[in-house]
Amino acid sequence: MGSRECGQITSHSEPGPGDGGRTGSWRVLRPVIDLEACIPSRRKVAACFICWLYCPDGVITRTIPPSIDYEYCKGCGICAEECPTKAITMVEESKFALEEK
Amino acid sequence: MSIIESGNVAAALGVKLCRANVIAAYPITPQTPLTEKLSELVESGEMNAEYIPVESEHSALGVCIAASSTGARAFTATSANGLLYMHEQLHWAAGARLPIVMCVANRGVGAPWTVWNDQQDSLSQRDTGWIQLYAADHQEIINTVIKAYYVAEQTSIPVMVCYDGYILSHTHMPFEVPDQEKVDAFLPPFRPNYALDPSMPANLNTVTLPEPRNNIRGELAHGYMELRYLLHEGMIRAIEVVGEAEQRFNEIFSVSGTAYMDMYKCDDATYIAVAMGSLSLHLRVVADILRDEGIKLGIIGIKLYRPFPCGIVADALKDRDGIIVMEKAISYGYVGPLYSDICSCLYTQGLDGPSPGFPYVHNYILGLGGRTIRTIDLMDAIRPICTGKRIKDQPGWIGLKI
Numbered sequence: 001m002g003s004r005e006c007g008q009i010t011s012h013s014e015p016g017p018g019d020g021g022r023t024g025s026w027r028v029l030r031p032v033i034d035l036e037a038c039i040p041s042r043r044k045v046a047a048c049f050i051c052w053l054y055c056p057d058g059v060i061t062r063t064i065p066p067s068i069d070y071e072y073c074k075g076c077g078i079c080a081e082e083c084p085t086k087a088i089t090m091v092e093e094s095k096f097a098l099e100e101k
Numbered sequence: 102m103s104i105i106e107s108g109n110v111a112a113a114l115g116v117k118l119c120r121a122n123v124i125a126a127y128p129i130t131p132q133t134p135l136t137e138k139l140s141e142l143v144e145s146g147e148m149n150a151e152y153i154p155v156e157s158e159h160s161a162l163g164v165c166i167a168a169s170s171t172g173a174r175a176f177t178a179t180s181a182n183g184l185l186y187m188h189e190q191l192h193w194a195a196g197a198r199l200p201i202v203m204c205v206a207n208r209g210v211g212a213p214w215t216v217w218n219d220q221q222d223s224l225s226q227r228d229t230g231w232i233q234l235y236a237a238d239h240q241e242i243i244n245t246v247i248k249a250y251y252v253a254e255q256t257s258i259p260v261m262v263c264y265d266g267y268i269l270s271h272t273h274m275p276f277e278v279p280d281q282e283k284v285d286a287f288l289p290p291f292r293p294n295y296a297l298d299p300s301m302p303a304n305l306n307t308v309t310l311p312e313p314r315n316n317i318r319g320e321l322a323h324g325y326m327e328l329r330y331l332l333h334e335g336m337i338r339a340i341e342v343v344g345e346a347e348q349r350f351n352e353i354f355s356v357s358g359t360a361y362m363d364m365y366k367c368d369d370a371t372y373i374a375v376a377m378g379s380l381s382l383h384l385r386v387v388a389d390i391l392r393d394e395g396i397k398l399g400i401i402g403i404k405l406y407r408p409f410p411c412g413i414v415a416d417a418l419k420d421r422d423g424i425i426v427m428e429k430a431i432s433y434g435y436v437g438p439l440y441s442d443i444c445s446c447l448y449t450q451g452l453d454g455p456s457p458g459f460p461y462v463h464n465y466i467l468g469l470g471g472r473t474i475r476t477i478d479l480m481d482a483i484r485p486i487c488t489g490k491r492i493k494d495q496p497g498w499i500g501l502k503i
Contacts, residue, residue: 009294010198011305012305020307
């Protein structure tokens with residue numbers, strides 16, 4: 001089954017996850033959260049969420065603990081830069097390539 | 102009602118009859134009187150439309166793209182360098198599948214500046230994804246504008262209605278103005294394929310990735326290449342729609358027009374001269390005179406240039422002794438654009454059909470930048486081809502004084 005089934009003849013996107021494409025495939029560096037250092041995870045209260053606030057793609061949840069949707073995270077690194085406790089590190093994608101295969 | 106008016110006014114009256122909602126245009130010779138007429142009609146209240154003045158042709162088509170995206174029937178018009186200034190937006194309008202109609206009063210392209218007629222402007226925009234129709238007289242201009250909206254809206258592809266600057270745009274000729282009631286019956290209100298809707302915000306024609314993607318409802322949405330294929334497929338289907346529009350128009354207005362090309366004395370013709378626009382009518386005089394000399398010449402005026410009705414053109418030409426393609430445009434360093442298309446369609450047809458023989462096809466370039474096209478020069482150019490002259494180096498030039 002091809003894309004003809006969608007019934008459209010032009011390209012448009014609506015507000016919602018995924019309509020910009022699987023942008024996670026663009027990522028070179030993956031943000032990984034250290035839950036021992038993350039404020040809401042460590043204290044078990046809804047606090048901080050600086051990463052959620054700053055993420056330009058809205059792929060970080062405002063939950064305890066926060067989680068990152070790697071399907072759409074482009075790996076820009078803003079969350080790691082802004083995290084006040086340096087709980088997020090940017091890890092080479094190649095490190096995961098083998099274990100995910 | 103029959104009136105005597107200019108070709109530009111014929112176009113403007115066609116736009117009024119189609120009840121266009123939004124008009125945006127920037128004046129350029131020889132298109133100017135068309136937009137002046139439309140602004141008069143809007144100002145006087147005879148036409149219920151928004152006339153949006155702009156600072157350039159790029160903006161004119163930009164306004165039409167925005168208007169058409171909301172579901173409005175949009176119109177613009179231009180010539181020569183103004184059309185070229187729209188170039189980026191031409192691709193955009195076609196890619197966005199917006200049924201905009203634009204008149205092009207054909208004019209030569211600068212540098213150097215010229216205001217006079219040839220067809221280099223619209224023919225150089227061949228690959229922008231617009232349907233291109235060529236009118237040969239004032240009646241065809243007004244009728245083609247009306248048919249253009251039907252074809253555009255049925256196919257979701259914009260349409261250029263091209264007519265020769267000055268030769269048609271500024272001369273006065275009698276023509277029939279179709280009745281409003283019949284135009285309304287011919288052209289139903291515009292129902293857009295996909296319109297902007299504040300209750301359903303969307304990003305139109307957004308960055309589209311090389312591969313298809315799942316949209317927010319989980320349906321597989323097109324990648325870039327699928328959208329290119331659909332535009333091409335829509336263009337091919339438009340050949341059929343142009344034929345259907347002609348049939349519908351003929352029935353409603355009780356006239357007998359042809360959709361793809363006008364054929365003059367072609368039944369017994371061993372040679373055919375092919376042209377687009379007003380030149381095809383001029384050539385009828387040449388056919389009459391050369392027939393008195395015993396040369397069986399027929400004339401074909403191509404009306405639909407893109408999509409190119411390849412099979413129909415090839416069927417009309419393949420069994421002749423020779424074809425003479427006369428053009429007011431050139432693909433520098435090669436031949437006239439129509440000549441390439443005709444050679445290509447005959448070759449393709451030859452591969453599929455029973456006969457592998459192709460007629461000799463000759464190319465002439467003439468009338469660039471308003472160079473006078475004299476009947477005697479046409480006769481002197483066509484006569485030797487019809488009496489066996491063959492040349493390898495194409496194209497030949499008519500009226501060149503170098």
